[in-house]
Amino acid sequence: MNTRGLRSQLKDSVPVAGMCPQGAYGVQDSLRSGFTSVKNELLPSHPLELSEKNFQLNQDKMNFSTLRNIQGLHAPLKLQMEYRAARQIQRLPFLQSSHLALDTLRGSDEAIGFEDILNDPAHSEMMGEPHMMVEYKLGLL
Amino acid sequence: MATLTVTRPPFGGFSFENSKRNAVLEGNASKMGFNLPPARKTGTTICGVVFKDGVVLGADTRATEGMVVADKNCSKIHYISPNIYCCGAGTAADTEMTTQIISSNLELHSLSTGRLPRVATANRMLKQMLFRYQGYIGAALVLGGVDCNGPHLYSIYPHGSTDKLPYVTMGSGSLAAMAVFEDRYKPDMEEEEAKQLGKVDYIRPHDEANKKGVRAHELEAVHPTGDYKYKRGTTSVLSKVVTTLDLELVEESVQTMDTS
Numbered sequence: 480m481n482t483r484g485l486r487s488q489l490k491d492s493v494p495v496a497g498m499c500p501q502g503a504y505g506v507q508d509s510l511r512s513g514f515t516s517v518k519n520e521l522l523p524s525h526p527l528e529l530s531e532k533n534f535q536l537n538q539d540k541m542n543f544s545t546l547r548n549i550q551g552l553h554a555p556l557k558l559q560m561e562y563r564a565a566r567q568i569q570r571l572p573f574l575q576s577s578h579l580a581l582d583t584l585r586g587s588d589e590a591i592g593f594e595d596i597l598n599d600p601a602h603s604e605m606m607g608e609p610h611m612m613v614e615y616k617l618g619l620l
Numbered sequence: 621m622a623t624l625t626v627t628r629p630p631f632g633g634f635s636f637e638n639s640k641r642n643a644v645l646e647g648n649a650s651k652m653g654f655n656l657p658p659a660r661k662t663g664t665t666i667c668g669v670v671f672k673d674g675v676v677l678g679a680d681t682r683a684t685e686g687m688v689v690a691d692k693n694c695s696k697i698h699y700i701s702p703n704i705y706c707c708g709a710g711t712a713a714d715t716e717m718t719t720q721i722i723s724s725n726l727e728l729h730s731l732s733t734g735r736l737p738r739v740a741t742a743n744r745m746l747k748q749m750l751f752r753y754q755g756y757i758g759a760a761l762v763l764g765g766v767d768c769n770g771p772h773l774y775s776i777y778p779h780g781s782t783d784k785l786p787y788v789t790m791g792s793g794s795l796a797a798m799a800v801f802e803d804r805y806k807p808d809m810e811e812e813e814a815k816q817l818g819k820v821d822y823i824r825p826h827d828e829a830n831k832k833g834v835r836a837h838e839l840e841a842v843h844p845t846g847d848y849k850y851k852r853g854t855t856s857v858l859s860k861v862v863t864t865l866d867l868e869l870v871e872e873s874v875q876t877m878d879t880s
Contacts, residue, residue, distance in 0.1 A: 524640040527756060531634060534752070589732055591724045592749075594632030596717075 539585070558584070572612040575601055658686065665793030666696060666707035668762045668773045669805065670786045671814035675764035675771045679707045680793070701726050701737045704765030709791035710778060711758040718759045722746055739765040739772040743782055751780030760790045 523529050539562075543555040565580035582588040649656055666679040683691035698706050698719035704726070708715025722745050730737040743763055750757055761776040775788035787805050789797040804817055 523636070524643070525636040527634070527754060528636040528639075530754075531636075589728045591721055591728070593634060593721070596632075596721070598632045598635050600632055 571609070572616045573607040573609045575603075577601075664696060664709040664791035665789065665797050666709050666762050666791050667789040667794075667797045667801065668707065668764045668775075668787065669801070669809070669814045669817055670764075670771050670773050671809045671811055673771065673811070674766050675773050676811075676814045676817075677705055677707050677762060677764050683712055699723060700742055700763070700765070701730065703736060703767060704739055704742050704763065706742075706764070707762040707790070709760045709762075709794075714757045714759040715761065718746065718749065718757060719761070722749070736767060738767040738769070739763065739774065743774045743776065743784075746776050747780050747782050750776065750778060755779040762788055762790050 543559070546554045546558070561584055562581065565578075565584055568580060569578075570576040579588070646656055664680060664682075666677070668675060668677045677697055679696040681691075681693045681696070682689055683694045694712075696707050696709070696715075698708060698715070700706050700719060700723045706719050706722075708719060722742060725745055726737045726742055729741065742765070746761060746763065750759065755778045758778050759776075760778055763774045763776060765772060772784065773786065773788060774782050774784050775790055776782045786807065787801045789795075789801065801817065806813075809817070
């Protein structure tokens with residue numbers, strides 16, 4: 480189930496400065512993120528950060544628009560329908576899902592990149608709090 | 621009540637969490653006069669020449685850390701596929717990881733197509749990856765190989781631009797090597813001539829003592845990059861126990877592969 484409340488979708492897209500400090504208990508984590516400043520929260524810490532975050536999205540957009548130009552509107556429409564279906568088969572938000580169907584559709588099951596070697600989510604040492612994450616996903620938070 | 625934060629699902633790849641902290645640390649450290657340790661660069665000369673039936677790749681074997689030689693005999697010619705090899709200059713770790721990733725991708729790709737990979741494919745993969753990271757991956761590469769269309773040689777810069785040329789040099793010693801090439805290159809050389817050209821023969825006087833030589837790599841008949849087998853008897857054998865296993869053949873099935 481992939482119902483996201485409107486509030487949680489908005490929260491993802493608009494960065495709010497100074498409202499949610501990143502550390503535990505809501506206190507600024509000076510050791511990891513340095514001193515607070517509005518500029519720090521708004522600007523990305525590394526020039527590549529934004530482009531890397533949106534990389535998969537931009538790749539997909541580019542591929543779809545090329546496909547539309549070559550084969551007509553039906554091709555990206557059908558593919559996007561399959562993407563949506565594949566994206567709905569996930570585990571609960573705090574558990575790691577393998578995205579196997581999505582990978583097969585994108586063709587990234589036959590490619591190795593830095594996302595498979597560095598910071599493999601399957602080996603991540605932190606787990607989100609189950610109740611909070613499910614409530615966030617459903618938009619109840 | 622303290623606000624509880626919800627962590628986003630972790631995604632793989634590069635993590636920029638610490639870059640703000642590192643910037644602050646670097647600023648503070650330089651104020652106090654300390655220098656943070658730099659990434660190890662290769663301090664290299666690498667070159668490649670196309671001759672009549674193939675490609676010769678040459679590289680020196682020294683890795684430096686600032687003004688100090690870190691490794692006298694490091695291997696800068698990396699395997700990409702049985703018919704394609706790549707020399708790497710720049711940050712040593714970047715060239716290693718990049719060539720390994722591309723080698724894996726090319727292997728998967730060739731298994732999928734069922735054909736020997738082409739040098740142009742490797743070039744395109746490398747170029748797209750390096751451009752994606754906007755030059756932050758400091759890998760300058762000389763890619764050479766032989767495929768169904770003949771011998772090819774490419775030079776790839778850290779920001780993602782590539783050149784397809786008959787002779788290329790990269791690295792900090794590239795100017796001197798290019799001077800030698802410009803002087804002595806002729807099109808359609810024989811194999812021996814090309815090897816002679818590729819050997820770096822402009823050694824500085826204080827390097828004579830430390831010269832480990834250049835490993836030229838000829839790609840028509842493929843040789844492994846070095847032989848690391850010790851002679852039998854190097855390590856003395858103290859005791860030997862032989863246990864025979866009595867196994868009987870239960871079932872044998874033969875599956876022929878369609879290698880077309």
